[in-house]
Amino acid sequence: MNNTGNISAAVDIGASSTSETRIALSFLDLLFDRESLRNVVFRLWDGTFWPTRETKSATLVLKHPGALRQMFGSGSEKALAEAYLRDDFDVIGDMEAAFELADALANKIGWRRSLMLALLVRRLPRSRWREIDRHANPDRNQRRHSHSRDKSVIAFHYDVSNSFYRLWLDRRMVYSCGYFEGTANDLESAQLAKLDYLCRKLRLREGQEVLDVGCGWGGFAVYAAKNYGVNVTGVTLSREQAIWAEDRVSEAGLHERVRIRCQDYRSLEKDRDFDAVVSVGMSEHVGTENLSGYFGSIWGILRPGGVFLNHAIGEGCRYRPSRGPSFIDEYVFPDSDIPPIEVVLASAASAGFEVRDVENLREHYALTLRHWVRQLESNHDEALKIVNEAIYRVWRLYMAGSAHGFEHGRLAVYQALLVKPDGVGRANLPLTRRGWYAQESLADPHHVDGVMKACVRGNTAVPTAIL
Numbered sequence: 001m002n003n004t005g006n007i008s009a010a011v012d013i014g015a016s017s018t019s020e021t022r023i024a025l026s027f028l029d030l031l032f033d034r035e036s037l038r039n040v041v042f043r044l045w046d047g048t049f050w051p052t053r054e055t056k057s058a059t060l061v062l063k064h065p066g067a068l069r070q071m072f073g074s075g076s077e078k079a080l081a082e083a084y085l086r087d088d089f090d091v092i093g094d095m096e097a098a099f100e101l102a103d104a105l106a107n108k109i110g111w112r113r114s115l116m117l118a119l120l121v122r123r124l125p126r127s128r129w130r131e132i133d134r135h136a137n138p139d140r141n142q143r144r145h146s147h148s149r150d151k152s153v154i155a156f157h158y159d160v161s162n163s164f165y166r167l168w169l170d171r172r173m174v175y176s177c178g179y180f181e182g183t184a185n186d187l188e189s190a191q192l193a194k195l196d197y198l199c200r201k202l203r204l205r206e207g208q209e210v211l212d213v214g215c216g217w218g219g220f221a222v223y224a225a226k227n228y229g230v231n232v233t234g235v236t237l238s239r240e241q242a243i244w245a246e247d248r249v250s251e252a253g254l255h256e257r258v259r260i261r262c263q264d265y266r267s268l269e270k271d272r273d274f275d276a277v278v279s280v281g282m283s284e285h286v287g288t289e290n291l292s293g294y295f296g297s298i299w300g301i302l303r304p305g306g307v308f309l310n311h312a313i314g315e316g317c318r319y320r321p322s323r324g325p326s327f328i329d330e331y332v333f334p335d336s337d338i339p340p341i342e343v344v345l346a347s348a349a350s351a352g353f354e355v356r357d358v359e360n361l362r363e364h365y366a367l368t369l370r371h372w373v374r375q376l377e378s379n380h381d382e383a384l385k386i387v388n389e390a391i392y393r394v395w396r397l398y399m400a401g402s403a404h405g406f407e408h409g410r411l412a413v414y415q416a417l418l419v420k421p422d423g424v425g426r427a428n429l430p431l432t433r434r435g436w437y438a439q440e441s442l443a444d445p446h447h448v449d450g451v452m453k454a455c456v457r458g459n460t461a462v463p464t465a466i467l
Contacts, residue, residue, distance in 0.1 A: 066127030173217035214282025218245025
């Protein structure tokens with residue numbers, strides 16, 4: 001789909017169209033190996049195609065002769081992304097397929113070819129620079145990961161608008177990967193299965209005290225309290241999320257069991273003990289240098305024998321750092337950090353936790369992101385009633401690129417199940433995974449029927465963890 005919206009094209013400053021086209025085609029010939037672009041085709045401003053007129057999964061439409069210089073002149077990921085945000089080019093078709101360009105550019109280029117590219121890019125026409133219209137930047141004058149800066153950073157990402165997120169998330173507003181039994185599963189059923197999967201891994205029991213760190217819009221808190229009879233305290237730094245979550249708690253009639261607080265997890269009362277703690281998609285904001293303090297804080301409020309499930313994005317086995325300034329840091333998740341899993345586990349162990357289970361759900365996140373992108377694209381017009389075109393494009397680009405990263409192993413998402421042993425070193429867990437997820441661990445076994453029925457309605461296989 002062509003989502004040009006209200007971003008006007010830059011004003012061109014160049015020579016004749018014929019000369020500009022020849023230079024552009026020569027540049028593309030030199031920059032890319034045609035064989036490496038199986039799913040992408042370029043369409044120039046004058047209708048010329050490269051490398052073929054054959055229909056591909058994604059068509060990159062260059063809006064003016066200066067587009068290539070804007071896209072590739074600096075050689076950075078951020079510059080390429082900003083060219084898309086400014087509408088120097090658009091992507092028609094499968095946005096995820098367009099990331100084949102990034103794979104092609106990642107291949108090493110010899111010094112002779114690099115020199116020729118540097119000379120040729122100077123011949124590409126320039127365009128007048130235009131600022132990208134977006135919401136206010138977070139406050140970066142404060143110390144990195146200070147309480148005030150973290151609050152500003154969280155607001156930048158999560159307080160865009162609840163109405164905007166509602167356009168493409170599931171009805172529970174779960175902003176993390178679902179749990180799929182197959183590619184045909186729908187998003188609602190996958191998110192329902194994931195919430196239940198978390199509860200089972202934590203082995204929740206009626207009456208337990210549970211902490212949800214980074215509770216988002218309250219999906220887990222409401223689900224766990226309603227179906228497992230636990231008392232949940234959810235904390236988030238996002239004011240918009242807290243308001244939404246409190247409304248969901250009220251609608252469910254769970255005010256006596258669920259408390260939502262707009263506060264930093266580091267300011268929780270130290271004399272309060274929890275039986276279980278869950279953190280889904282929050283520790284990416286902590287920073288590698290602060291992981292030991294993060295796990296230490298959770299250790300201090302968890303009862304002996306308690307469990308902590310940390311669900312977070314991390315480096316995949318084929319992780320590739322971005323070249324130059326990061327698009328993600330500038331436009332999506334400022335100050336975010338995705339350390340390799342061994343660093344995360346070492347920090348948890350240094351705080352005293354025993355690592356009991358680690359699972360990588362990266363394929364599940366790729367599937368989830370594709371659902372989100374499709375729903376966002378199908379609601380393009382509605383989105384522009386809430387945000388401007390540039391912000392819409394930030395999310396389209398970010399989510400499609402992330403799906404590509406998870407699919408190809410550059411990104412991973414790990415669920416680490418950690419235990420705080422009791423005074424004599426016992427973890428008090430069943431001997432097998434089958435024991436962990438046994439049906440009799442449920443506070444209300446009848447709710448399994450509800451999960452099964454939802455999966456059937458959504459053409460979803462019943463999660464194996466429920467059987």
